[in-house]
Amino acid sequence: MGRRSIHFVASPGRRDDPAVEALVERYGQAPLAEADVIVALGGDGFMLHTLHRMIETDLPVYGMKTGNVGFLMNRFEKDGLSERLCAAQEVSLYPLKMRAETTTGEIHEALAINEVSLLRQSNQAAHLRVLVNGAVKVEQLVSDGILLSTTAGSTAYNFSVRGPILPLGTEALALTPISPFRPRRWRGAVLPASAQVSFEVLNPEKRPVSATADAFEVRDIARVDIHEERDTSLRLLFDPDHSLEERILNEQFL
Incomplete structure (x- = not known):
């Protein structure tokens, strides 16, 4: 060339x-x-x-x-x-596509190359429900937050909160809680890249949560849906x- x-x-x-x-x-x-x-x-x-x-x-x-x-x-x-x-x-x-719904019903969409993360906005721990492919996997996660990481992003924020490093080509995503309190034994999961992941915020008025797709942030979240964007x-x-x-x-x- x-x-x-x-x-x-x-x-x-x-x-x-x-x-x-x-x-x-x-x-x-x-x-x-x-x-x-x-x-x-x-x-x-x-x-x-x-x-x-x-x-x-x-x-x-x-x-x-x-x-x-x-x-x-x-x-x-x-x-x-x-x-x-x-x-x-x-x-x-391939980036992750985040669809975030706020407590007022606003919809925001963004792409994440590293990860989509949910973080508590106040001194109150976040209470989150975790769903994979529409099925509830964690009924109530009490933590500072949670993130879903790509392979490229697995060595960044994901790794700093003790998530697994994912080699390229594994067709996987890392689902990692951030400073989890309950369930005490759950430390996350490695999911297939085709997984559809959703987070629901429980009691968002008392325990507000923000969602971030790399540097794009949305505050006062009610629900977030995430999937790998294979068209990009x-x-x-x-x-x-x-x-x-x-x-x-x-x-x-x-």
Whole structure:
């Protein structure tokens, strides 16, 4: 494959960075409508922002780490970018689609690349009912919240609340309670990616709960329905020696 037309995007704190300016000067800045690939410069948070913002373009995104966290990023180098893009391996990720209903009946929808999480809004623990494929699996979960994670997001917030790491290609989702109190023995579940998951908020007036799909938040939730959105594919590019699959595998041995 010949030289690829690149559209560079950079996190706000890096846009005036001389290293970023040097990349644009060397490789050019293709208009988004004419680009073959998007190169995102920053950390994981900016990569998630870029994927959400560019989701309609269907362009592959190649990240280079200039931020503090770079699980989704490749190493930063100014030389050989064209060759690296041609040799990069593509990984397709499918986001979660959240449909959230508030206590006033408003409906909000959003996509999540990492996870959909429910969190208590006050000092009162959340009381939640958990359903999978329409069947009640936990009648009353008393906790700070709960989350449903993709494989790519399983090493992020999910892992920090003791959820399992899911290798890419497992076609699974991680359902993980956040600081659970009751049931005392329930610590979550690994579900097939085809599962339809719902959360109902019990007594939402006294125990208000918010729902978050990555950075998109809805407050005062009554019910949330979640499924994997197979009609939407996110295309990430990784250097052959820095594959996302290998990184997720290695995280289990740190």
